[in-house]
Amino acid sequence: MVASSKNRPHLSNSRHSIIDGCVKFVQSLFSEACLLCGDRATRGQLCASCHTALPYHDQPACPICALPTAGGETCGSCLTHPPRFDETLAAFTFTFPIDAVLHAYKYAGNLALIEFLATPLVERALSRPFPDLLIPMPLHPARLKQRGFNQALEIARLFARRLDVPVHPHACRRIRDTPPQATLKHDQRSANLRGAFACDIPLHGKHVALIDDVMTSGASLGELAKAVRKQGAARISVWVVARTLPH
Ligand SMILES: [Zn+2]
Numbered sequence: 001m002v003a004s005s006k007n008r009p010h011l012s013n014s015r016h017s018i019i020d021g022c023v024k025f026v027q028s029l030f031s032e033a034c035l036l037c038g039d040r041a042t043r044g045q046l047c048a049s050c051h052t053a054l055p056y057h058d059q060p061a062c063p064i065c066a067l068p069t070a071g072g073e074t075c076g077s078c079l080t081h082p083p084r085f086d087e088t089l090a091a092f093t094f095t096f097p098i099d100a101v102l103h104a105y106k107y108a109g110n111l112a113l114i115e116f117l118a119t120p121l122v123e124r125a126l127s128r129p130f131p132d133l134l135i136p137m138p139l140h141p142a143r144l145k146q147r148g149f150n151q152a153l154e155i156a157r158l159f160a161r162r163l164d165v166p167v168h169p170h171a172c173r174r175i176r177d178t179p180p181q182a183t184l185k186h187d188q189r190s191a192n193l194r195g196a197f198a199c200d201i202p203l204h205g206k207h208v209a210l211i212d213d214v215m216t217s218g219a220s221l222g223e224l225a226k227a228v229r230k231q232g233a234a235r236i237s238v239w240v241v242a243r244t245l246p247h
């Protein structure tokens with residue numbers, strides 16, 4: 001342990017500055033660099049200023065789909081076309097730098113980013129009723145082969161460890177390899193996903209949390225929820241790292 005400046009009152013100013021320099025050097029050897037700016041990380045994997053600037057999803061929002069509403073009431077879309085899931089919990093909005101970090105996690109395979117991405121969501125989940133099981137958004141086998149890992153499953157595994165809730169990686173399957181939703185117009189999206197998922201385990205009376213990295217239109221999670229509901233699930237929560245908000 002390096003002595004603090006309080007404990008060395010008899011040293012000259014120049015010796016103080018040399019010792020303070022050494023203290024900073026030793027601290028830098030033992031602390032990680034901030035994931036976002038490379039400065040010294042003091043808050044988990046981030047420096048204090050990057051931590052403060054993160055786009056947490058804290059504004060009043062529809063409890064079902066997590067889109068912002070004036071007073072946190074259910075939005076018009078969920079009232080007219082209720083999704084098959086009951087609630088959505090999102091830690092961040094899908095804006096910079098979370099979009100860039102999620103991209104590095106998902107497409108560059110930087111699995112070291114999971115802690116950073118998922119920990120705020122775990123903290124939010126702690127204040128909610130715990131589900132009986134976690135089901136990650138399944139990837140089609142062809143996509144899994146291409147990417148090498150399922151980003152939603154890795155996040156679900158972290159939740160399972162932290163919350164002591166079982167994860168069922170093979171409960172649901174993606175039975176059609178659909179074109180990416182982003183390439184389609186809004187009215188084509190639900191048709192694109194129809195019947196894309198199948199669930200193989202009985203879920204009668206269970207509270208299920210569906211896990212994914214990002215919710216954009218919510219169409220994929222809605223379709224997965226439909227398959228989970230068919231198996232008898234009583235309550236379906238959606239937990240996503242980030243929620244895309246309308247511009
Ligand atoms: Zn930083």
Ligand SMILES: [Zn+2]
Nearest residue numbers: 062065075078
């Ligand atoms: Zn809504």
